[in-house]
Amino acid sequence: MNKTIQTKRDTIIPATIFLILYAAWAILVASENQFIHEFDRTVINIICNNNPILIKFATVFTNLGNTNVIMVETILLVIVLALFKKFAYAFFTAGTMIAANGYNWIIKHAIARHRPFTHHLVAAHGYSFPSGHSVGSATLFGILIVLTILLVKNKAAKTVLCIVWACFPILIGYTRIFSHVHYPSDVVGGFLEGIAFLLIGYSFLYHYYLEIRAQENSLV
Template sequence: MKIKSLTNMQWIGCITLVLFLGLASIVKFQLGLLHPFDQTITDFVRSDYPNWNTFFVTITKFGDPISIGLISIIVFSFLYLKKFKRAAIWFASGVIGISTIGNSVLKLIFMRERPTLEHLVTEHTYSFPSGHSTGSMVVYGMILLLLPLVVKQKSLRFILQFALALLILGIGTSRIYSGVHYPSDVLGGYLFGLSWLLLSYPIYKGVHHE
C-alpha cells in the first residue's frame, strides 16, 4: 500500500501538536515558568475590567457545552440530511473525540487549578486546557472549513469565515477576562483543537466525494 506524504497543512499541524505537547510538559512539570506569560496577558486582557463584563460574559456563552452541543447537532443534522455524509462523520468525530472526550481526559491528566481571580462565570472542572477554547476551535473551525460546501459566493463565504475566526478568538479571550482561565490554558486549547483540524482536514478532503 502506497503511503501518501503529508500535506503542507498537516506539516503545520505537526508543528502545532509539538507546541501543544511542549506547553503541556511545562504545565505538568515546570508550571512556574508560565507565570510571567500568564500574568502579562491576563493584565492586558483585564486592563479595562469591569467595563467589558457584559460583552465577554455573552461571548463566552457561545463556547459553553450547551451552545456547542446544540450547534453541533444542527450542523451534523444539516450535513447528513444534505447527503454530505463524510463531512458529517468528520464533524462528529471532532466534536466527540476531541472537543468532548479528548479535552476532558486532558483536564484529568493535568489537574491544573483555575485562577484565583473573581470568576464572572461558574466553573467546576480543571483549568488546562480550556474546554471553551478547544471546543470553539474544533466546532467553529470545522464549520469554517466546511463552508465551501454550502456557500458558493466567495465574498459571502469570506465574511462568514472571518466572523467565525473572530468568534473563536473572542471566546478564548473571554475565558481570560472572566477570570476562569490562564492564557496558557487558552493557548493549550487552541493548539490542541488546531492540531486536530490541520491534521484531519486533508484526510477528509482526500476521501470525500461530496
C-alpha cells in the same frame, strides 16, 4: 514530486506541527515553567479591567462556548449536513468534535491544573488546562471555516463567513481570561489542541473522500 506525496504533506505536516506545538505547550504548563507564569501575568495585566461594558460582554458572550451550547450547535450542524446528503462532511464534523473534546477531558484530568485563585465573574467547574471553551469553539468554528471554503462558491461570502467564524473562538477565549476562570495559557493550549484535531480531521476527510472524489471526477 509525486502529486499524491505533495498533497499528503500539505495536509499531514500542518497537523503534525500543531500537535507538536500543543504537546510542547502542555509540557510547559504541566511543569509550571517560569515562561508560562510570566506569559499569564503579562496577558492578564493587558486584558483584565473593571470596565462594566466589557464585564457585561464577557459574562454574556462566554456562554456561546459552553459545552452544552457547543454540543447543540454541533448536533444541528451534523443534522443539516446529513439532510443535504453531505455525509462525509457530517462524519468529519462529528468525529473531529468527539475526538477533540474527548481528548480534552483526558488531558484536563491528567494535568489537573487548578483555575485562577481569584474571583470568577462566571461559574466554572473542573480543572483549568486546557480551556474547554477554547477547544470546543476553535474546533467547531474551524470546522465551519473548512466547510465554508469547501462548500460556498461565492468568494465574497466565503471571505466574510471565514472572518466571522474566526472571530468567535478568539472572542470566547478572551472572555475566559477576562472572567478570571482561565489562565491565558489555558486558552492558548485550547486553541492549539482544537486546531491540531481540526487538521487531523481534515487530513482524514481529504485522503478518504476529497482526494478520491477528485480522482473519480478526473476519470469522467
